[in-house]
Amino acid sequence: MFVSRLIVFFTEAFRQPLRRAASALLAAACLAACSPEYNWRELDVADGRARAAFPARVQTEQRPIVLDGKELPFSLTAARVGQAVFAVGHAPLPTDPLQRERMRQALVASLYANMGARPPEPAKPDDDIEIRADVNGQPTLLMARVRIYGDRLVEAVAAGPAQDLPPERASEFVRSLMPSR
DSSP states (O other): OHHHHHHHHHHHHHHHHHHHHHHHHHHHHHHHHSOTTOOOEEEEETTTTEEEEESSOOEEEEEEEEETTEEEEEEEEEEEETTEEEEEEEEEOOSOHHHHHHHHHHHHHHHHHHTTOOOOSSOOTTOEEEEEEEETTEEEEEEEEEEEETTEEEEEEEEEETTTSOHHHHHHHHHHOEEOO
16 A cells, blocks of 8 residues: 555656656657758859759869860869768860760769769760669768759769768758759
């Protein structure tokens, strides 16, 4: 009898605090699910010809790239979350439509080659790319979009170890690449 009264006492005395604690734990679990690593921001890229949503602070660098036998200046704006990289690169294109398309296809082929995968023949201009491969013995994911916006060849790439790059985050980044209005 004494034990059952003690249980009732503690149950009544701690019911409100237990509910509050349970609510606090639930809220903490929900906040943990919203990874603070991903702090999305939309930016103009490709000299203002496109926009993309990056998951973290970006850095920009320039280097030459060779496409279809021609060297072009290539600018890369990239953000890193863990070991995953989210990048938009762009290069100016010549005016010849056939050469522009060959350069776009060369850039697509280079993405497949970097992952040790075989590109589709020919890559369609509006196809997005998803490659899953082992790179250095580690499962790796690459998602990309390669487009021509005005006089620019523009690519958005999300790549990294599969364990560090959720496919939905990679897809969200790649799909965010759009021409500026």
